[in-house]
Amino acid sequence: MRVTYLYTATATLADGAAVEQNFGGCDVTVMGGDQIRHIYNFMGTVNILNTSQDSGLNALNIGCPDEVGEPFTHRRTSRPDNDHRRHQEPQKLGWVAKRKRMKELEELLKSPFEKIGFQNARAMLTELQDLKGAVNTDILLKVTECEMHLQSEKAHSSTNNLQDYICNAESKSSSTVLKMAAAMYNDKCYARAVIFFKISHELRKHEKRKDQGKEPKWIGDRVADIYRANEAMVDVGGSYRKIVVNYGVKYMEDLLDDLRRTIPCESRALEEASCLVNLCAIRLRISEYKKSIEHAKEGIHLLVRYFKESAATYKRYAWLHYDLGLAYHATGQRSKAKEVYQTAIAAAKTSVNYEQIDRKRFVEITEKMIKKLS
Structure with missing residues (x-):
């Protein structure tokens, strides 16, 4: 040619x-x-x-x-x-200049993106990718993170591109990606961890596994992982909080939808209730009280439907009432808040799933919340 x-x-x-x-x-x-x-x-x-x-x-x-x-x-x-x-030959001169520029960009990108600016970081990553003439997981992941911080419309497509590359070009398994996500969380790279927790689940959906009965537990654990990373980003604040609002909570809801597509059983109901506890809690952290109330009520009704009178023996039942009380309290519904706080204390005292020290701490915290209503 x-x-x-x-x-x-x-x-x-x-x-x-x-x-x-x-x-x-x-x-x-x-x-x-x-x-x-x-x-x-x-x-x-x-x-x-x-x-x-x-x-x-x-x-x-x-x-x-x-x-x-x-x-x-x-x-x-x-x-x-x-x-x-x-x-000098122009072709060799061009390659030398290209190598020099790539080293400059790689050195600049070692700085925290908050310091150099996410828009600048995205531009440098794109230039570095063009100079290298190839993509890799690290660049795609960092570009996706920048898109999220900038609330770009390309964030979802960037995530899909990263997922496709990991699946097709690198052929990584869900367990490998999960380990990478856990390492990112431990390194306090919370946005990247959320992305990889989500991708690990998407990869697992396409893997042929013999342990299909363990899917509810797997999904529940991944929702809990994303919740912890989301909670950490809310504490950091700024554009990290916006990532939770625009992407993190959505990822948790997507996994919950997949959980609901599995075979109905008591173990699935418990994992679904756990997911709703985490969703309710993160909605409280970002001041989405109406949604938090909806999640709490949904979880309580689910446990009652499956376990009848014994629903109160599960600590999820107590936590859902506690979170519901927080949401009522935040929206000025003080009488409702006091009522569900009292139900939460009663459930914790009768729960067989609580360690004694955890039960005592839960009761003390809830009683303090009741006193604040007085």
């Missing part, structure tokens, strides 16, 4: 005549001499073919690396009497 360029060359012939030609990737023929001595103002590769010494015909072939000829790659800017000077 020929790449087309547009250049202007000046050829000085043996008899001293000068011929200027415009060419764009096609052969240029210069008549009037037995050879072409010099070419000025040119950046590129020229093959000089002495096709006919007798007739004095010379051909300039531009951008044709597959043709036979004498390569002429120097940039001639000097007069003919300075031919002895050594000139």
Whole structure:
């Protein structure tokens, strides 16, 4: 395949005549001499073919690396009497400059993105990817993180591109991606951890597994993982809090929807209730009280439907009432808040799933909340 360029060359012939030609990737023929001595103002590769010494015909072939000829790659800017000077080849010079720029970008990107700005970081990552001429997980992940911080419409498509690359180009398993997510969380890279927790679940959905009965537990654990990362980002604040609002909570709800597509059973009901506890709690942290009330009521009704009178023996039941009380309290519904707080205390005292120290701490915290209502 020929790449087309547009250049202007000046050829000085043996008899001293000068011929200027415009060419764009096609052969240029210069008549009037037995050879072409010099070419000025040119950046590129020229093959000089002495096709006919007798007739004095010379051909300039531009951008044709597959043709036979004498390569002429120097940039001639000097007069003919300075031919002895050594000139660098543009292709090698370009590669050196490219390598230098890549090192500069990699060094700059070692700084926290909050310091250099997420928009600047995204631009540098895109440039680095173009210079490398290939994608990799690290660049795709960091670009996705920047898109999230900037609340860009491309955030979801960037996440999908990252997922496709991990799945198809690198063939990583869900367990491998999960370990990477846990490492990111431990390194306090919470946004990246959320992305990878979500991707680990998406990869697992497409894996053929013999332990399909463990899917509710897997999904419940991933919702809990994303909740912890979301909670940490809310504490950090700023654009991290916006990531939780725009993406983190949505990821938790997506996993809950997948959980509800599994076979109904008591273990699934318990995991679903756990997911609703975490959703209710994170909604409280971002001041979405109406949604928090909806999640709490949904979880309570779910447990009652499956376990009847014994629903109160599960600590999820107590926590759902406690979170519901917080939401009522925050919205000024004080009498309702006091009522559900008292129900939460009663459930905690009868729960068989509580360690004694946890039960005592829960009761003390809830009683303090009741006192604040007075």
